[in-house]
Amino acid sequence: MTSDVGQATVAVLGLGAMGLPMATRLAGAFTVTGYDPMPASRERAETTGLSCAATAADAVVGAGIVLVAVRDAAQVEGVLFGGDGIAPALAPGTVVVMTSTVGMDAVASWTERLDDLGVALVDAPLSGGPVRAGDGDLLIVVGAHPSALEAARPVLERLASTLTVVGSKPGDGQALKTVNQLLCGVHIAAAAEALALADALGLDQQLALAALETGAASSFMLSNRGPRMMHGYDGDADVLSRLDIFVKDLGIVGKAARTAGLATPVAAAAEQLFLLGQTQGLGTADDSSVIRVVAPQRRTAGTDATGTDATGKDTDGTETAR
Incomplete structure (x- = not known):
């Protein structure tokens, strides 16, 4: 696979609860451009000093690694191949890192369609929450071809305290x-x-x-x-x-x-x-x-396991036989 892009340039698509702290973490070591369809999310990202593009396609221009941090399989499909999807803008040699938990069903199709473009998919779902994302303390499990994994490894290691390679094909991580x-x-x-x-x-x-x-x-x-x-x-x-x-x-x-x-x-x-x-x-x-x-509500403070308080009265104030 011939690369037309620089691996030190990263695009992060999805700047929500996980995407934004990952983008800011990566910005400490790479040139990062972010994108989110929500203007408020882009504005919030820009207050951290992150550079944001006006469209997803603009964000991936020149990026060697494209990190996708969206909610579900339908959103991944839209980001990659929808009407405003990034597939036509991806240069040969780009590596797409999918961090979302989406299940295994569609991964083989995405891998094949990206491969036709000379683009590799790294299946890298993660765990840890926003704080750990910002600290580079995530658990990331990876399924990817070894060459794609090596291209993406610097980005993954910047985000992960535990990086576990579970298989050699996308879908294994899922x-x-x-x-x-x-x-x-x-x-x-x-x-x-x-x-x-x-x-x-x-x-x-x-x-x-x-x-x-x-x-x-x-x-x-x-x-x-x-x-x-x-x-x-x-x-x-x-x-x-x-x-x-x-x-x-x-x-x-x-x-x-x-x-x-x-x-x-x-x-x-x-x-x-x-x-x-x-x-x-x-x-x-x-x-x-x-x-x-x-349990929609906590029990009344001071009430014991029998439903009575310390005075021997039911919680409605009536005396309790003992």
Whole structure:
């Protein structure tokens, strides 16, 4: 493959919660041009000093690496091959790095169509959230031809603290990310149920969380989402990962499992919690708000597990027989 572009020039398409911190992180080591269809997102990016193009096609001109950070497969399709897609503007030798979690279905088609243009696709879904993206502390799993991977490696290593190559073809990264999201979704749902149960049993959630984190029941999602679950009841939890992302991702998990002929009943149960949250208007809230599906409100402060307070009265003020 003959390259007509400079590998030190990067275009970042999608300047949302993950795309913007990745772009600013890359700008510390590469020449970066960003693009987002939302004017407000471009304006926010420009306040960080990032250079933004007026169109996606303009952004990729001269870029050796094009990093795509959009929501789902439909958006990837539109960015690459839609009416305003970048495919006609990509020079031979360009490497497209797809960071989105989109499932495996369309990856083979995208790879083939880009290959016809002399462009390689690196399948590199990632995990870690916006703060870690800005710090270069992401987990990235990669499926790519070795030559494409080597071209993209400096960009990937700038973003990742853990870079795991899982296969030699695009789609392999999506496969492992699907497995990853099964566990993440289940762990968040389980953390929500556990902390809701602690509250229902009259325990202090903060103390319960601290105790659970020291033992065998601990998990990254319990420690990371647990405090946000409690803040969410007060309406002040930061939105670091939207709840409806897990509606999408656990949908991908379910489809992949059915295609493989594998039952995943625990993942399916977790998916239902996130779906319920979305139907209750929590789709754009932080995914930790799934605890409000399990327990819409905290118990009254000072109430014990029997529904009585320290005076021996029911929470409605009536005396309780003992």
